[in-house]
Amino acid sequence: MPGVPRSRGCNSCLKQKKKCDQAKPACSRCARLGIPCIGSGEQKYVFKPVSFTKPFKTSFPKARKHEKSSQVSIMHKPQNSSTLLQAKFVAALEITDFRYGLNCYGDFLEHIPKILGHSHALDASVDLMMSALSYHYTHEVPSQVLAKYGSGLKVLRGLKDKKGTQLNFENVAAFQIVTICQSWLGKTDDDLKSHRQILAWFMDTVTEKGWSSPFELQLQETSLVALFFEALVDPRIDLEQYGNRLSLQPRQNxxxxxxxxxxxxxxxxxxxxxxxxxxxxxxxxxxxxxxxxxxxxxxxxxxxxxxxxxxxxxxxxxxxxxxxxxxxxxxxxxxxxxxxxxxxxxxxxxxxxxxxxxxxxxxxxxxxxxxxxxxxxxxxxxxxxxxxxxxxxxxxxx
Structure with missing residues (x-):
């Protein structure tokens, strides 16, 4: 028990803090001094007053020591040109206002961020769209945007000119996006006078692989609407092979x-x-x-x-x-x-x-x-x- 002496000596020796030999009937010190020897060989107990009402104490929070973390936090996420372009495109897709949102151009655009970085043509077209989006309201277009427009056309023209090129659905999506940007910029290209004919050629080429995923089917649906208007005046565009996907009469052209x-x-x-x-x-x-x-x-x-x-x-x-x-x-x-x-x-x-x-x-x-x-x-x-x-x-x- 805290505060209780361990010694079993007599009370006189404990009081004087002397070593007691605990002899009987009296210890040697008490016998020499001729005083009563009381409490020799007994365990001593101390009784302290206890209150069941806790006294009010004002506690102050102790200042914690600054613990140094062993982990170093990263201030910015790792990023490159592809991830930055992806972030811009996702932000544009989150616009729900039909006046300024991109969703009105087809649901296939929602799948574009997942496939960025795999096709140079698609990356160039999306970069053009993000650059032109904020300028399509004005009459003045910066030279940088026009330069990107020319680069996008050059990439698509290269795909058409290369015989044996394995086209994929990303190329069709890239062409659709460049065509959208062309409508914003109000530009025409002399080398690609009939854009829809090239789109039809792209679709005919990739059709051999089949259209299966939601992205591919939505891309086909959007492209067919564009081809429908061209087929009204161009007999070379044949939509009959897409009759099961085109809601309008496929033989209309x-x-x-x-x-x-x-x-x-x-x-x-x-x-x-x-x-x-x-x-x-x-x-x-x-x-x-x-x-x-x-x-x-x-x-x-x-x-x-x-x-x-x-x-x-x-x-x-x-x-x-x-x-x-x-x-x-x-x-x-x-x-x-x-x-x-x-x-x-x-x-x-x-x-x-x-x-x-x-x-x-x-x-x-x-x-x-x-x-x-x-x-x-x-x-x-x-x-x-x-x-x-x-x-x-x-x-x-x-």
């Missing part, structure tokens, strides 16, 4: 360029497009009426935007077939009325998505230009189509 051989098929396709338009309209209305939580509103707006894209392309295709049928049946007033209705519907869609300008409405000008070219000069809507196309194109390129 054949019907347009050889109309006299397929009059009945043109009539059937024209009616089918009108039925598809009714289906899309009902789908848009049903989606708009859905009451969804706030976290799902972005997905709802994205679906509505895609339906508007499909609607605009459908009107363009229907107007093309309507123009052929009006040339075949000159006295059919119903076709003339339907042409005016289709043009009005396309103008309505263009005005409805005008708040998505500049990027979210970038698909509208090609549709309006095609509709303007296929509208009769006596149709009052021809001027309106040209006016809408000019306004939207000016804002997109400005």
């Amino acid at each position: 054949t019907l347009l360029h050889e109309p006299l051989h397929y009059v009945e098929e043109i009539k059937t396709t024209y009616r089918k497009l009108q039925d598809d338009h009714t289906t899309i309209q009902h789908r848009v209305e049903s989606v708009k009426q859905q009451k969804l939580p706030s976290e799902r509103l972005q997905g709802q707006q994205k679906l509505i935007h895609r339906l508007h894209v499909a609607e605009a392309i459908l009107f363009t295709a229907a107007l093309a077939l309507n123009r052929i049928l009006r040339a075949t049946y000159l006295d059919d007033s119903v076709l003339l009325l339907e042409a005016s209705t289709l043009a009005n519907e396309l103008i309505t869609v263009a005005k409805a998505v005008s708040h998505y300008r500049p990027l979210g409405a970038s698909y509208i000008p090609p549709c309006l230009v095609a509709a303007w070219a296929m509208t009769s000069v006596w149709n009052p809507r021809k001027v309106t189509l040209r006016h809408c196309s000019w306004n939207i194109s000016t804002i997109i390129l400005a």
Whole structure:
């Protein structure tokens, strides 16, 4: 017990702090001094007062000693040109505003960051897109961006000129991205006058490998929409091999360029497009009426935007077939009325998505230009189509 003497000596020896021999009946010291010898050979106990109420004590935290860590923290993550480009592209994809986001150009872009660094053509095209993205609103483009645009075209031109080159899906994606940047910059390339023909050649080459992954299928879907507009005026582009993936009639380009051989098929396709338009309209209305939580509103707006894209392309295709049928049946007033209705519907869609300008409405000008070219000069809507196309194109390129 703390504070209790261990010695079994008598009380007199303990008090004087002398060694006691514990002799009986009296120790030698007590016998010599003639004093009573008490407590010799007994264990001593000390009783201390104890309170069950703890006294209030002010405790102050003790200062801890600075412990030196054996691990050295890294101030910055290791990075290179590929990871920096990847970070920029991911940041651009996170923009959910349809006016400035890249998602309106196809879902295949979401897979691009994972495959950067494996294709020089793809890296060059993404670098061009990130450099041009902040300048596509202005009339002045820095020389550095134009230099990257030229480098991107040079890389793609090299792929086309090299015979026996093993093309892959990254090359098709690179071409799509460069074409998007070209629409921003408002540039044309004399050496690549028909970009869509080269895109068709790219797709024909990689088709031998098959399209299987989500990235490849989404890339094919986006590329087919671009090829559809080119096929309206270029008979060399054949879309029939992609009929199972193209939502529109894959033989439409054949019907347009050889109309006299397929009059009945043109009539059937024209009616089918009108039925598809009714289906899309009902789908848009049903989606708009859905009451969804706030976290799902972005997905709802994205679906509505895609339906508007499909609607605009459908009107363009229907107007093309309507123009052929009006040339075949000159006295059919119903076709003339339907042409005016289709043009009005396309103008309505263009005005409805005008708040998505500049990027979210970038698909509208090609549709309006095609509709303007296929509208009769006596149709009052021809001027309106040209006016809408000019306004939207000016804002997109400005």
